Amino acid sequence: MTQALTLTFNGAARTVTGSCHEFVFGKSRVLVDCGMFQGSRTLEGLNASPFAFNPRHVDAVVLTHAHIDHSGLLPRLAAEGFSGPIWCTQPTADLLEYMLADSGRIHEADTARRNRRRDRVGEEPFQPLYTEADALAAWGMCRPVELEEWFEPAPGFKVRLWNAGHILGSASAELEAGGTRVMCSGDLGPDNKAFHPDPEGPAGFDHVLCESTYGDRSREPVTIAARRKVLEAEIRGALERGGNLVIPSFALERTQELLLDIVELLRAKAIPPVPVFIDSPLASHATDVFKRHAAELEDLHGSCVFEHPQLHFVESVQESIRLNSVSGAIILAASGMCEGGRIRHHLLHNLYRREATVLFVGYQAAGTLGRVILDGAQRVRISGQDVHVRAAIRRIDSYSAHADQGELLDWIGARAPIHGSLFLVHGEEGALETMRRLAQARAPDATMVVPEIGETWELPAGAPARRTRTGRVELAAAINHDWQNAYADFVTSLKRDLSKIRDEQAREEALAKMRKVLDSYAAHRDGRRKHEAADASRER
Known part of the structure; x- marks a missing residue:
């Protein structure tokens, strides 16, 4: 009997984050990405769940790019027994040294803080998801490869990477095994993206996995010059209000794009010579990697914009705290969704000020503090403190590192013909359903699939995929709701x-009355458990 290539979705199915696609052919097992879930506390709790596979049985990882929702569980994978290579581009390997180490330090610090809480005295201490040492050990497993060069990550597999145009080093992964050709989009960048050419890749596949983050959103085509005019207006408006302009920004790529545009505006005297503080050690390290690869990047025109005298890279906590007394400055800080990092400190000290401005320039996942603020919350809770939102809340969509609906559909069309199935991943429910409906026209011969986490599919050559295992229904609540x-x-x-x-x-x-309601729910729950136990006893 002919061996079949199978695919199991361990993340990024009906949710945007947690990318982990598990391909098995014969005795060989290859992961495309091994990322963390990000968003609500409930969703992030899945990061501590046992892997759906034995890490010791994984032969290799093919990593599409360095963002934590694609790479963030690699240290845990290695700590639990994975010892194979992590194939990626050289820029991704360079970025990963800092991205993973920073993630490890955050896990250690967050765990130590939780263990110090007075209400946990005498209890068993929490352990970090992984440590900085685990992260650096995983980084040491990276094996850089050039774009469009075939390599064999495991017996029976051939893979090559294609430019995805998303961030520095990002790639789509083309796989061949058992006569079946598969393309995994990874995250795809938009047209007119700073630094990188548009996504590339061959055509004619049996099965395609396409991200759908912005599957329900179309943006007006915006050139880099037009985007800078929008940013100029936002900066001028914020400075006229008299307070700080606080920008929650992803340390990798978004910060560097903003710095490119801010420096060009400063050089053109389109904005006053305002101080720009980059309050993220990770962003500083990522910027150093950009400098290292400057010769490979577009839009820099031979100059290093990242060394402009108005840019101030903040390293120490003390320097960050001193920004509390600053007014009329631009402050960029991570994380981009406001779920951790120094941005929460700056929101705490600026959100209540009517003269301040908070400018969102990136995707805000459901359940994150950034999404709550953007959706118009009048009060939010940050680090245990209630904060009244009085600052002006602004948004620019043109900095997205993700392709929009039309660009995703064009990418799908360029992969045609798709002889088997088109899997739509990396999206929330509305985006996935919209893409499913529209993508059928671009790939009329393909079977549309919106998979669930935990599903396994057999991937035959030249025919639709066949589901061989259903998804994990208990995860639906974690994905769609957050108490x-x-x-x-x-x-x-x-x-x-x-x-x-x-x-x-x-x-x-x-x-x-509120107490009575809570007590009634507890009594109902206990009664139901006793009833279920009695039923189980009778069945035995």
Whole structure:
């Protein structure tokens, strides 16, 4: 019997993050990406779940790029027994040294902070997901390869990488095994992307995996020059308000794009000579990698924009704290979705100020603090403190590192003919459904599949994929809902809402009724468990 290539989706299925595509052919097992889930606390909790496979049985990883939602679980994979090579481009390997180490330090620091909490005294201490040492060990497994060069990551597999135009070093992965040709898009960049040419790749596949992050969104075509005019207007508007312009920015690529445009505006005297603080050690390291690869990048025109005298790279915590007293400056800080890092410190000290401006320039996943602010929250909770949102909240869409709906459809069309199935991944529900409907016209012969996490599919040559294992239904709640966001909103508003009740006794009654509701849910849950246990006993 002929061996079949199979594919299991261990992440980035009906959600944007957690990319991990597991390909098996015979005794060989290759992962395309091994990334972290990012977004709500509930979703991020999946990062600590056991792998759906034995890391010791993985022969190799093919890494599309250095973003943590594609690479962030590599240290844990290595710590649990993986010892094979991690194939990627040279820029990705260079970035990974800093990206993974930074992630390891964050896990160690967050775990130490949780263990210091007074309400955990005497309890078993938490352990970090992985350490900085684990991260550097994983980075040491990188095996750089040139774009468009075939290599064999495991017996029976041939792979080559194609420019994806997303970030420095990003690639799409073409795989061949058992006579089946597969293309994994990775993350695809838009047209008119700074630094990189448009995505590339061959045509004629049996199966294609395409990201769908912006599958329900079309952007007006914007040149780099036009984008700079929009940024100029936002900077001028923020400075006229008199406060800081705070920009939550991803340390890798988005920060460097912004610096490119800000420096060009400064050189053209289109904006005043305002100080620009880059408050992210990781962004500083990533910028150094950009300098190292400057000769390979577009739009730099032989000059190093990253050494302009108005740019100030903030390293120490003390320097970061001193920015509390600054006004009328531009502050770029990570993380881009406001879920951690120094940006939360700057939001804490600027969100309540009417003269301040917060400018979002990147995707904000459902459940993140950035998405909550962007959606118009009047109050948010940051580091245990309630913050009234009075700052001007602004947004620019033209900095996206992701292709929009039309560009994704064009990429799919360029891969035609697709003889088997088109899998739509890396998207939220609305984006996936819109893409599924529209993509059929671009790939009329392909079977459309929107997979669930945990599903396994057999990938025959020249025929539609066949599902051989269903998904993990228990993960649907983690992907689509997050009780902790509702809890934070409730707690943030509770004191204010109670204060509206003038009568002390009425307040006490309101609290008593809330307590009664919680108690009734607990009693109902206990009763249901006893009932289920009794049913199970009778069945035995």
